[in-house]
Amino acid sequence: MQVVNKLKEEIISGEFTPGDKILSVRDFAYTLKVNPNTIQRALTNLEEEGFIITKRTSGKFVTEDLVFIKQKKKELASLKALEYFKNMENLGFTKEESLLNITKEGEK
Amino acid sequence: MQVVNKLKEEIISGEFTPGDKILSVRDFAYTLKVNPNTIQRALTNLEEEGFIITKRTSGKFVTEDLVFIKQKKKELASLKALEYFKNMENLGFTKEESLLNITKEGEK
DNA sequence: ATTATTGTGTTAGTTAGCTAATACAAGAGA
DNA sequence: TCTCTTGTATTAGCTAACTAACACAATAAT
Numbered sequence: 001m002q003v004v005n006k007l008k009e010e011i012i013s014g015e016f017t018p019g020d021k022i023l024s025v026r027d028f029a030y031t032l033k034v035n036p037n038t039i040q041r042a043l044t045n046l047e048e049e050g051f052i053i054t055k056r057t058s059g060k061f062v063t064e065d066l067v068f069i070k071q072k073k074k075e076l077a078s079l080k081a082l083e084y085f086k087n088m089e090n091l092g093f094t095k096e097e098s099l100l101n102i103t104k105e106g107e108k
Numbered sequence: 109m110q111v112v113n114k115l116k117e118e119i120i121s122g123e124f125t126p127g128d129k130i131l132s133v134r135d136f137a138y139t140l141k142v143n144p145n146t147i148q149r150a151l152t153n154l155e156e157e158g159f160i161i162t163k164r165t166s167g168k169f170v171t172e173d174l175v176f177i178k179q180k181k182k183e184l185a186s187l188k189a190l191e192y193f194k195n196m197e198n199l200g201f202t203k204e205e206s207l208l209n210i211t212k213e214g215e216k
Numbered sequence: 217a218t219t220a221t222t223g224t225g226t227t228a229g230t231t232a233g234c235t236a237a238t239a240c241a242a243g244a245g246a
Numbered sequence: 247t248c249t250c251t252t253g254t255a256t257t258a259g260c261t262a263a264c265t266a267a268c269a270c271a272a273t274a275a276t
């Protein structure tokens with residue numbers, strides 16, 4: 001899951017250019033010091049979500065669908081904001097207090 | 109960890125009144141359908157952090173130190189805000205964009 | 217004093233998710 | 247054609263964290 005999220009963020013933030021080939025399963029596993037099986041499972045998830053596509057015997061590539069990436073970026077931004085409000089609500093803050101808190105924190 | 113965070117939030121948000129007795133280890137475990145050992149470990153952590161205190165053979169009680177609770181509440185609020193900015197940064201947003209995003213989300 | 221309730225400690229068993237090691241499939245490139 | 251690189255699949259073994267089932271300690275309540 002950590003691998004999935006990391007790579008997803010890298011694609012969304014533009015650290016990978018659409019169409020880029022990503023590391024082979026084996027090399028990726030070696031780099032992260034984890035087992036190839038773990039990487040493969042993670043990448044399968046990413047493929048199901050549409051972030052990458054597999055070209056067998058060539059490798060796996062970042063999607064070239066810029067619209068898709070942009071939409072996912074927007075989606076995740078909303079999600080992160082909602083998560084923040086939810087967290088703050090659990091701590092007993094109102095929405096107004098939460099907004100005030102984050103603008104104050106943002107000024108630092 | 110989930111147990112710890114949940115209870116911490118309940119104390120901070122005021123769902124527990126300071127000085128309240130919390131469920132016994134056994135009852136707590138039964139309620140959450142987990143093993144008593146798991147609860148005990150979780151509560152030991154909470155005690156080390158100062159949220160609860162143990163009175164042997166009587167039970168465990170929420171701290172009465174209101175100043176402590178208030179401070180923790182503030183601390184966590186900052187942490188949540190920082191987490192949000194960090195998440196957004198990972199997605200490739202600037203701080204300004206992140207602020208804009210959350211105020212927009214907050215208006216809904 | 218006795219009993220019930222509480223926290224705490226210990227040992228063994230279980231399980232999910234990973235690692236390890238290997239094999240096979242299939243197209244690229246020489 | 248042959249070899250290399252890639253994805254994919256399979257089987258077994260390991261480990262952390264949990265469950266299970268107790269036992270013991272201490273004191274409040276009766």
